[in-house]
Amino acid sequence: MDDISGNNSIRPFFSSLVALQGAEKNLNKDCLNSTLSPYLCFFPQYALQNIKTPYFILNSAYDVYQFHHIFVPPSSDPRGHWSRCKADPSACSTSQIATLQGLRSAMLTALKPFEGEPEMGMFINSCFAHCQSELQDTWFAPNSPTLDNETIAELVGDWYFERGAAQEIDCAYPCDSTCHNIIPSNQVGI
Incomplete structure (x- = not known):
């Protein structure tokens, strides 16, 4: 989601978070397989579809x-x-x-x-x-x-x-x- 100035600061934040903490290995594998950007698996519209x-x-x-x-x-x-x-x-x-x-x-x-x-x-x-x-x-x-x-x-x-x-x-x-x-x-x- 872009902010009111047209920037999207939250996605780079989560991308950095995944890299910093090495969180990719703990994210849902189905979600990871469905996207090229692992940090997206922190966002509900990507994560929810893989919750059983x-x-x-x-x-x-x-x-x-x-x-x-x-x-x-x-x-x-x-x-x-x-x-x-x-x-x-x-x-x-x-x-x-x-x-x-x-x-x-x-x-x-x-x-x-x-x-x-x-x-x-x-x-x-x-x-x-x-x-x-x-x-x-x-x-x-x-x-x-x-x-x-x-x-x-x-x-x-x-x-x-x-x-x-x-x-x-x-x-x-x-x-x-x-x-x-x-x-x-x-x-x-x-």
Whole structure:
């Protein structure tokens, strides 16, 4: 994925990581055989197709870590045009929201081949957050984020206990009033 300036800094990072740690020998062999670049096997759109066990994807379509460090890293915004938007999504301009919708669209496109797989669960909401499973407030509290009236914990339970379809994808921001937009305070101004 390119950042807002058209650079792709995350792929070279993972390429260097694979080389530095000698990780290639530990990556999925089927994935390695399907690509010329071993580092791609760190990315879900390449790795997931080779996972044979059931899995559940829990992510925000506007993952704050990806937004702040991959999509709009400080190097791509030296004048801070995105600072207010990064600190508060409601402060984003119309063009910034349109750009963020592109981030969401890219993620959903990457997940498209996995939709409908019976052993795969998915909860993709439109909250500005990262790691929504670690906090009771976002996992299973009375005011937790929901999709189709189910919390993350309930949908994971449906998937785990095979109680029917367990794949939910939210509408685009700002439609979800159940969101807890969790912007780490140390990210403000970055």
